Structure formats: structure tokens, C-alpha cells
Amino acid sequence: MSSEPIIEVRGMGKAYPMYDKPHHRLLQMMVPGPSSRWYKEFQALRNVDFSVHRGETVGIVGCNGSGKSTLLQVICGTLAPSTGTVHVRGRVAALLELGAGFNPEFTGRENVYLNGSVLGLTRSEIAARFDDIAAFADIGEFIEQPVKSYSSGMYIRLAFAVAINVTPDILVIDEALSVGDEAFQRKCYARINAIRDAGATVLFVSHSAGTVIELCDRAILMDRGEVLAHGTPKFVVSRYHKLIYAPVEKAAAIREGIRDETATRLKTQHVEDVAGAESAPEPSVSPEDAAYLDEGLVPQSTLRYQTRGATISPPRIETLQGRRVNVLKPGGEYVYTYTVSFQRAAVAVRFGMMIKTITGLELGGAASTPAGMSELITGSGDVLTARFRFRAMLAQGVYFLNAGVTAHDADGETYLDRLIDVAMFRVMPDEQRLATGTIDFHVASEINAEAVLVT
Numbered sequence: 137m138s139s140e141p142i143i144e145v146r147g148m149g150k151a152y153p154m155y156d157k158p159h160h161r162l163l164q165m166m167v168p169g170p171s172s173r174w175y176k177e178f179q180a181l182r183n184v185d186f187s188v189h190r191g192e193t194v195g196i197v198g199c200n201g202s203g204k205s206t207l208l209q210v211i212c213g214t215l216a217p218s219t220g221t222v223h224v225r226g227r228v229a230a231l232l233e234l235g236a237g238f239n240p241e242f243t244g245r246e247n248v249y250l251n252g253s254v255l256g257l258t259r260s261e262i263a264a265r266f267d268d269i270a271a272f273a274d275i276g277e278f279i280e281q282p283v284k285s286y287s288s289g290m291y292i293r294l295a296f297a298v299a300i301n302v303t304p305d306i307l308v309i310d311e312a313l314s315v316g317d318e319a320f321q322r323k324c325y326a327r328i329n330a331i332r333d334a335g336a337t338v339l340f341v342s343h344s345a346g347t348v349i350e351l352c353d354r355a356i357l358m359d360r361g362e363v364l365a366h367g368t369p370k371f372v373v374s375r376y377h378k379l380i381y382a383p384v385e386k387a388a389a390i391r392e393g394i395r396d397e398t399a400t401r402l403k404t405q406h407v408e409d410v411a412g413a414e415s416a417p418e419p420s421v422s423p424e425d426a427a428y429l430d431e432g433l434v435p436q437s438t439l440r441y442q443t444r445g446a447t448i449s450p451p452r453i454e455t456l457q458g459r460r461v462n463v464l465k466p467g468g469e470y471v472y473t474y475t476v477s478f479q480r481a482a483v484a485v486r487f488g489m490m491i492k493t494i495t496g497l498e499l500g501g502a503a504s505t506p507a508g509m510s511e512l513i514t515g516s517g518d519v520l521t522a523r524f525r526f527r528a529m530l531a532q533g534v535y536f537l538n539a540g541v542t543a544h545d546a547d548g549e550t551y552l553d554r555l556i557d558v559a560m561f562r563v564m565p566d567e568q569r570l571a572t573g574t575i576d577f578h579v580a581s582e583i584n585a586e587a588v589l590v591t
């Protein structure tokens with residue numbers, strides 16, 4: 137039956153035994169039975185319910201420890217559920233954590249055969265694919281070396297090469313791709329797309345919002361062992377962000393809010409059980425008014441360098457009309473602003489800002505005056521406001537801001553106050569985006585039809 141889900145998880149729970157002392161594990165093995173329990177149970181998954189249909193690509197997001205890997209392992213059959221049922225109808229190729237699936241003492245070649253046979257291929261079928269696997273892994277002579285001598289990157293190359301060459305019905309990937317280098321990651325994503333296009337089902341865990349939105353038909357948000365939200369990738373990723381940036385005191389309310397929202401959406405959309413379910417529409421907002429304030433979007437890495445006679449107050453991002461925002465529309469114009477109180481006189485004062493990626497890469501910023509050209513002199517008690525108008529020519533994602541004020545003193549130009557990661561903002565996705573990469577350089581493309589010679 138084609139409408140039968142290829143993966144069906146019903147009321148599934150997984151409890152891990154937790155031992156207070158190492159020797160309790162031993163005692164449990166020696167004296168098993170319900171009367172003497174030497175462990176407590178940790179409920180890593182509870183009441184998980186969802187199904188995946190043939191050909192769907194489903195992303196799983198969630199905080200560390202929320203149960204994503206455990207869920208994938210149960211689906212792959214490497215872990216047994218404690219309660220509920222899991223039905224998987226097809227051949228699963230899995231890329232779980234490093235170490236799973238390979239025998240470290242065997243060579244790469246031997247592991248390809250071992251892995252292939254675990255995945256249900258005969259020896260001659262593996263032999264027929266071996267060259268493709270080795271070529272994809274591209275680890276040269278190491279294919280004949282024991283896997284224990286591999287770097288983590290080499291290991292994942294080989295594991296991925298096997299997984300995609302066994303023509304799986306279901307490909308399960310747990311963050312593994314982030315281990316490989318960029319070129320290899322691209323090659324893998326291209327292959328995943330080809331596998332999807334050929335009709336396979338893909339289930340993968342990723343912390344990258346962009347990847348989930350780009351690749352997936354649907355997404356699931358795991359939270360403390362439960363499915364907190366599921367629906368369109370955009371809906372799920374936005375709720376995931378809301379949750380990770382939630383201030384501690386608001387987390388419980390936000391969690392409940394997401395749960396209610398998901399229940400309402402499911403009632404109206406039947407997202408879960410409709411094969412190839414159409415994406416639920418995002419809440420509609422007019423383009424002019426699309427930027428908004430997400431109170432939870434507060435950096436946790438703010439660092440203040442020692443102040444020397446001036447103090448920067450917490451900066452804000454505003455629309456040109458002065459409305460405070462931090463979720464920005466790509467391409468929109470905004471103002472980054474902060475006030476500085478001077479506790480002493482300063483000469484040649486300059487103000488600065490910098491926008492950075494989540495990895496700290498400085499994308500671009502500005503100073504209020506060119507170096508060496510400021511004639512601004514401030515006195516003790518002065519309060520000045522710096523306003524930097526900028527255009528968010530950025531890809532969707534999260535960005536961080538610095539703020540700084542400098543002046544000239546005996547040692548040359550020095551910071552009077554400097555704040556790192558003092559503010560953050562998120563750029564919304566843009567379905568019409570032509571630009572690729574992080575920064576939109578406003579590239580204009582032109583395609584001209586030339587006479588095509590047909591021979």
C-alpha cells in the first residue's frame with residue numbers, strides 16, 4: 137500500500153538505566169529481577185508519535201540532550217524502544233555517531249563489505265559498487281588501512297560513501313556531515329538531493345536552520361524527550377529558535393505556547409498523516425511590517441572590555457520609524473543605536489559597530505568618522521547617541537553585534553568602552569532570494585539567448 141507510512145512511531149518511549157555508582161551496574165547484572173533494582177530510569181524519550189511517508193525528507197531539530205540521536209537509533213533498530221511501537225518498512229542506511237557500524241580493527245575495504253552485508257547486500261553486489269564507494273570516499277591508500285587509524289573526517293567519508301551507495305529506502309543522518317570538510321559536505325548534500333529525487337526517504341538531525349529549511353519537506357522539534365512541534369520546516373525552526381533563546385523564566389510558557397500552536401495547526405492541517413502534506417502557511421505579515429521583536433533573542437556571550445571613562449548603554453536595533461526590532465526582513469533598512477555617557481573629557485572621539493556571524497566572522501561594520509579625522513571633543517557628563525543606519529543584506533540566520541567608542545589619548549587611539557556580542561538579530565528567510573552565501577552583493581544577472589547550433 138503506497139499510502140502506508142514508511143516509518144511509523146506510536147506512543148514510543150525510551151528509558152535508559154542510570155546507575156548512581158559504577159558497581160551498581162555489576163550488581164544489576166549479577167542479581168537481576170524486579171525485586172532488586174540497582175538503577176533509576178531516565179526517560180530519554182516519551183510518548184513519541186509521528187509518521188513519515190515514502191519520499192519525504194524530514195528534519196529533526198532540538199537542543200542538546202533533547203533525544204534526537206536516541207530517536208534515530210530507535211528508528212534504525214540499534215536501540216529497542218522501552219514502550220510503544222516503531223515500524224520501519226524499508227532498507228535503512230544510517231550515519232549515526234562516529235564509531236557506529238565500523239569495526240576499528242578491519243581495514244576500510246573490509247568494513248565496506250561488513251557494512252554492506254549488514255545493510256542487506258550480497259558480496260557480489262558490494263563488489264560491483266566498491267569502486268564507486270572508494271571513489272566517493274576519496275581517502276586514497278587509507279582504504280587498505282585499519283579504520284582505527286582514520287581521522288574523524290576520513291571515517292565519515294567512508295561511512296557516508298557506503299550509506300549512499302547501498303541504495304537505501306531510508307537514509308538516516310545524525311549531524312554526521314558537520315564532521316567532513318566543506319567540499320565534502322557539498323558533495324554529500326548533492327548526493328542526498330539525488331537520493332531524495334530518486335524517491336528515497338531522508339531523516340536527518342541538524343542544528344543548521346538553513347539546511348533544514350532548504351532540504352526538508354517537514355520538520356520535528358524535539359524537546360526533553362518529547363515531540364514539541366512538527367509541521368513545515370519554517371514553522372518548526374522558528375519555534376526552535378524561540379525556545380533556545382528563551383530567558384529561563386519564560387521557557388515554560390514558551391514551551392506551552394508552542395505545544396498549543398502545534399496542536400491547533402495539526403487539527404486544521406492534518407500534517408502528520410497526510411502523505412506529501414502541503415506546507416501549512418506561515419502566519420501572514422505585511423512585508424513593510426515584517427520585522428518584529430523577539431524578546432528571547434538575547435546574546436549569552438556578551439563581553440565588556442574594561443571601561444576607561446565612557447559607558448555604552450545597551451544598544452537597540454530599530455526600524456527607520458524607531459520601532460524596536462531584532463527579527464529583520466532581508467534587504468530592509470534598520471538603525472543600530474546606542475548612547476554613551478562620558479565620565480571624563482575625551483578628544484577625537486569615534487563610535488563603531490561590527491556585525492558578525494555566529495562563528496565570530498566579522499562581516500562588516502563601520503566607524504562614525506574615518507581614522508584620525510574626528511574632531512569630536514566630549515566633556516565629563518556628556519551623553520551622546522550613535523546611530524548607524526544599515527541594510528540587512530544578509531542570508532537568513534543569526535548575527536551578533538559589537539559596539540565601541542574610542543578616543544585619542546597619550547598612547548594613541550584607545551577604546552573607552554567596548555562591548556562584544558552586545559546585541560543579536562535574526563534575518564528571516566526570503567523565498568525570492570537570488571543571492572547565495574551570507575552576504576547579498578546585489579548581483580544582477582543577465583541571461584542572453586545566443587543562436588544555438590543544432591547539428
Ligand SMILES: Nc1ncnc2c1ncn2[C@@H]1O[C@H](COP(=O)(O)OP(=O)(O)OP(=O)(O)O)[C@@H](O)[C@H]1O
Nearest residue numbers: 152153178180198199200201202203204205206207
Ligand atoms: N546510553 C545512555 N545512557 C543514559 N542516558 C543516555 C544515554 N544516551 C543518551 N542518554 C541521555 O538521553 C538524553 C537524550 O540524549 P540524545 O543523545 O538522544 O540527545 P540529542 O538530542 O541527540 O543531543 P545532542 O544535540 O547533544 O546530540 C540525554 O539526556 C542523554 O544524557
Ligand SMILES: [Mg+2]
Nearest residue numbers: 204205206310
Ligand atoms: Mg545527538
